[in-house]
Each structure stands twice: as C-alpha cells, then as structure tokens.
Amino acid sequence: MISVTKPGLHDTVQDLGRYGYQKHGVVAGGAMDSFSHRIANMLVGNDETAATLEITLIGPSLLFEEDAVIAIGGGDLLPMMADMLVPMWRPVFIRKGCELRFGAARTGCRAYLAVAGGFAVPVVLGSRSTYVKAGLGGVEGRALKKGDVLHVGKETSLVKKLKKRLPSKEPIYAAGWGIAEKHLPVLSTPYEIRVMQGKQYEWFDEESKHRFWNESFIVSSQSDRMGYRINGPLLKLNEPRELISEAVTYGSIQIPSDGNPIVLAADRQTTGGYPKIGQLSSVDFMKLAQAKAGDRLSFKEVTVEESQRLFEKRERDLKMLRAAIRVRLR
Amino acid sequence: MKYTLSPLGDQAVMIEVDTIINPSAQRKVKAIVARLDEVAPSWMVECIPAYTTVTVVYAVRAFSGKGSPFEQVCQRIQEMLLCVNEVAGTEQRIVRIPVLYGGEFGPDLAFVAEHNGLTPDEVIAIHTLESYTVHMIGFAPGFPFIGGMSEKISTPRRETPRLKIPARSVGIAGMQTGVYPIETPGGWQLIGRTPIELFLPDEHPPSLLAPGDKIYFYEITNEEYEDLRGDVE
Numbered sequence: 001m002i003s004v005t006k007p008g009l010h011d012t013v014q015d016l017g018r019y020g021y022q023k024h025g026v027v028a029g030g031a032m033d034s035f036s037h038r039i040a041n042m043l044v045g046n047d048e049t050a051a052t053l054e055i056t057l058i059g060p061s062l063l064f065e066e067d068a069v070i071a072i073g074g075g076d077l078l079p080m081m082a083d084m085l086v087p088m089w090r091p092v093f094i095r096k097g098c099e100l101r102f103g104a105a106r107t108g109c110r111a112y113l114a115v116a117g118g119f120a121v122p123v124v125l126g127s128r129s130t131y132v133k134a135g136l137g138g139v140e141g142r143a144l145k146k147g148d149v150l151h152v153g154k155e156t157s158l159v160k161k162l163k164k165r166l167p168s169k170e171p172i173y174a175a176g177w178g179i180a181e182k183h184l185p186v187l188s189t190p191y192e193i194r195v196m197q198g199k200q201y202e203w204f205d206e207e208s209k210h211r212f213w214n215e216s217f218i219v220s221s222q223s224d225r226m227g228y229r230i231n232g233p234l235l236k237l238n239e240p241r242e243l244i245s246e247a248v249t250y251g252s253i254q255i256p257s258d259g260n261p262i263v264l265a266a267d268r269q270t271t272g273g274y275p276k277i278g279q280l281s282s283v284d285f286m287k288l289a290q291a292k293a294g295d296r297l298s299f300k301e302v303t304v305e306e307s308q309r310l311f312e313k314r315e316r317d318l319k320m321l322r323a324a325i326r327v328r329l330r
Numbered sequence: 331m332k333y334t335l336s337p338l339g340d341q342a343v344m345i346e347v348d349t350i351i352n353p354s355a356q357r358k359v360k361a362i363v364a365r366l367d368e369v370a371p372s373w374m375v376e377c378i379p380a381y382t383t384v385t386v387v388y389a390v391r392a393f394s395g396k397g398s399p400f401e402q403v404c405q406r407i408q409e410m411l412l413c414v415n416e417v418a419g420t421e422q423r424i425v426r427i428p429v430l431y432g433g434e435f436g437p438d439l440a441f442v443a444e445h446n447g448l449t450p451d452e453v454i455a456i457h458t459l460e461s462y463t464v465h466m467i468g469f470a471p472g473f474p475f476i477g478g479m480s481e482k483i484s485t486p487r488r489e490t491p492r493l494k495i496p497a498r499s500v501g502i503a504g505m506q507t508g509v510y511p512i513e514t515p516g517g518w519q520l521i522g523r524t525p526i527e528l529f530l531p532d533e534h535p536p537s538l539l540a541p542g543d544k545i546y547f548y549e550i551t552n553e554e555y556e557d558l559r560g561d562v563e
Contacts, residue, residue, distance in 0.1 A: 019375050019376055019387070020375070020376045021376075021471075021535075021536060022376055022378045022387075023363075023376065023377065023378055023379060023467065024467055024471065024472060024535050024536050024537035025467045025468050025469060025470055025471045025472050025473050025511075025529075025537060026471045026472075026529075026536060026537075027470075027471065124531055125531060125536060133470070133512060133513075133514065134470070134471050134512045134529065134531070135512075136471075136531055196337065196339065196340065199336055199337075199338065199344065244349075244350075244351060244380070244381045244382055244383075245380055245381060245466070245468060245469075245475065246344065246346075246380045246381070246382070246383045246385065247338060247342070247344065247378040247380055247383065247385035247468075248338075249338055249339050249341070249342055249385075249387070250339075251339055252338070252339070269468065269469045269470060270378055270468045270469065271378070271380050271466070271468030271469055279337075279338065279339040279340075280339070281339075281340060282339065282340050282341060304337045304340055304398065304400050305398040305400065305401075307339075307340040308340050308390055308398050308399050308400060309398075311340055311341075311390050312390065312391075315391060
C-alpha cells in the first residue's frame, strides 16, 4: 500500500486506454506518453497494460507502507528519497516506510511511476485509466489528493526475489543496469514532430499549408490531457466550410475558426467538427506528451506509409528491449 | 454501396458514405457498423460511427503482409463491404425522456421563450410535441447528437459559455436540442433537466441512447423528478 502524503499538480492512474467504447462517446484516454509507460512497466516485470501513475509537472510525495519495486520513466521530475536522487529508467527496490518525493519537471512534462504488480484500482469499461471529466477509472475517477491510498497488485515473484537478494538495510537499492540512453527520447525544445496530412488538408490555403510546415508553434498554457492549444501562424481555409462531425484521434490537429491549432491528446473527445490539417505520427505522441507550456513544436511531413514504418520499427525496438530486460530480471 | 476510404492517422481509416447529412447516409452508416460487428475481424480495435462516416481503429501490428498496413486494411474493408447494402426502414427504438422544465434547472427557459415571442409553456409544448432522431453519439460519454427540433424554439448559444453545465441538463443551441450526460462547460441555453442518466458506466452498452433511436421529451413535476431521481440513486 502506498499513501499520498502530498499530492502533485495532477497525478492520475493510467494504463494503455479504454478501447471499444468510443462508439458510445467514451473517451479512450490512457497514458499520454505510452512509450515511457510501457518501458516503466517492463522494468518492474509487469505486463505493459498494467496501470502506472502519470505525474504532471510537479510531482507528489508517496509513502511506501510495504516493500516495493518501482521504475520511473518519462520526464525528469527529480524523484528523491531522503536526500538522494532516485535513478530513473531502472528497477529500484524501496523498503517499507520510505517516502518517495517528486519535485518540479527538470526535463519533459510527465513522469510515469510503475510498481511491480501494478496499481490495483478497479477496471471500469475495460481500463484502469482515470478520466477526470466523467469521473471514470483510477482513484474515484479523479487526480490524487492527500491521504489517498494506492493498493498494489499481487506481490510478484520479482519483488520476493529482490527482497531476498538485498544485502544490506539500505532504504533503497537501484539495479546496476537500466535503459541505455540511445533508447530514450530526447526531451528538449524545439520538438520536431512528424505529421501526416489531415483529412481536410486541401481545405487550407497555400500560405497556411506552407507556414504550417515551415514555421514553429509555441505550446500555450491552455494545454492538458485533452488537447494542446498551440500558437504560431494563423491557419486559414480557402473558403468558409462547415465540417460534419466525424471521429478524431490522438494527434489530430484541428483548426477552429480563430486559426490557432488544437492538437488533440489522450483524453480527446471521440468526435470533432473542426477541419483537421494534420495528424501526428504515433511514434511522436511522446514528444507532444512531454512538451510543456512555452516549448516549441515544429512539424515535419511524412506519409502514412512512412509513419507506419516508424511505428513498426519502434515496436521491434521495444520487443528487443523487452527481451533484454527479461533476461536481466530473471 | 459507394464510399471513400482515407486515413485518420496511422492507426485508423475513415469510411465516408456521403458529404451531406441525410437519412440514406445514416442507414449506410448503420449497415456498415452492423457488418463490421458481424465479421469482427481480429485486427479491428473498434469502430466509431458518425453522421456520414464510420472510422475503423485497427492494430497496425496485425498486418505483416505485402504493402503498408493501411493498404492492407483498405483491401480488407473493401472485401467486407462488397455485400453490404443500406438497410431500408429498420425499426426505430423509441425512448421517452422525462424533463423537469424551467425553474432552477432551466434558467434559460424564459430567454428562449422571449427570443421566439412565446411563453415558457409554449416552449415546453413545442419541445415535447416533436419526435427527434439520434444521429450519433460523440463528443462526451453518451452525448447524443439529435436532429428534428422545431425552428420555432431555435435560440443561439449564450454569448458567454457557462463554465459548468450540470449533468443531465437539457438545452438548446441554434437548431439543436440535447442532453448533457456529464458536467461540462458549454454555451447551450438550459431549459430543464432530466432525472435519468444517459451515461451508464456500469452497464453494457454504457450509453442509454444509440444512433437511430427516436426520442420524445415529456414534462414532469418536481415530485416526479424527485421520485425518478430516487430510483436512479
């Protein structure tokens, strides 16, 4: 059991999302940066679908009331134990009674805390993801607050094994290995994000199309799990046109009539009525998820085929990483 | 059946059957969804119907053959839709929605009446007289896009949207009427509230309404509202 001694800005339990219910208007949700979520889970021997804690900009303080094995991925929110930095991207054994404290984001925007066994919150409509607006999933459908208690799934054999192996009474013990830097996302602005043409790309005038690819945009403070408002050149249609509401997805770049793009993210609504100029490549969702207000984004054009090749390569890399981690954890 | 296929990102494809909203488009959408659900191919994650489109979310990992996953999925969809025809005149489910109009729950009823040169009672009479059709569910969990409201009570959105519209509010925006399943910000004119839930997370399906449903609103009293609310809680 882990209790929240001090909440962060917006800590929510997330998994890979709630699929199968979008036809009923139910938001897919899930980890904003599923890449970091998945690797954090792998590092503690979990299935990648296990729930992690998504921690945004300023993190919480968490008291471990049982021994646990954790891994932290994503943005660096300066996780500390007593006065020691807790290393990221590797398994860390934490002894009962220790408090893990996160600070403010040094790089990126969102950290993912995985615990061996996963966070045991109820499954709602096939997922443990928190969707705050409808009060679904996670801890009572909301962000964590002081005094909340997070239960951990069944103690895994990994935790038992590591407990036995530990030589000393040290409060924490980090594995001597972790994810090599070359596998990790570079979290610095400007973020170059690969983008496909959107379904209504041809509705936009030539100048808007040109500026979309060649200029940069700044992430505004009106950005959250639902979507990012970004400011840059104003994008205009050739002529006024109304779009009939249709499905949108993570990474859809909508242009409302004021010309400022909205990039939809994990908690996007299921359908939208604004023209879409572009669509982020799935492999670059993590860059959006790690960008914070004031960061710059620029867009590089790719085709659907290229985007899917990038996706397949990413999956192959993750498969190799998974195999390598399994050997280490054995 | 005629349709076009276009990508929505690298993990979904949109099937578009028309470029205007009409009953035939709605029947085609319904037929395609029925076909997809019937075949339920293993690569399909889910499908999202809208007014004139059905979007199929697919697992890129499921495709290892020749050509890109997008090309392969388009081919599979074409094969699946070969023998699909728009279903004519399928029966419409009728759903009656109780509404407590005016008062604290319908703060804009007087404005809607004044805007249209009517009395509040006349607005209620018109709102409860017509039948409506659910075109699609989207935007928010269980939120129905409803067509068929009388022009006589059409009212523009509020100039300043409310930061919070309480769940189950019944409102009017331009030519549309609708019910908010959950609390959201919004600019609709609120004329009443229903005691019944449109979003039912513990049930299957989790939405009270479905595309194609025919709905009627009917007026209830304060007491009836409390009774029905009591049943829900």
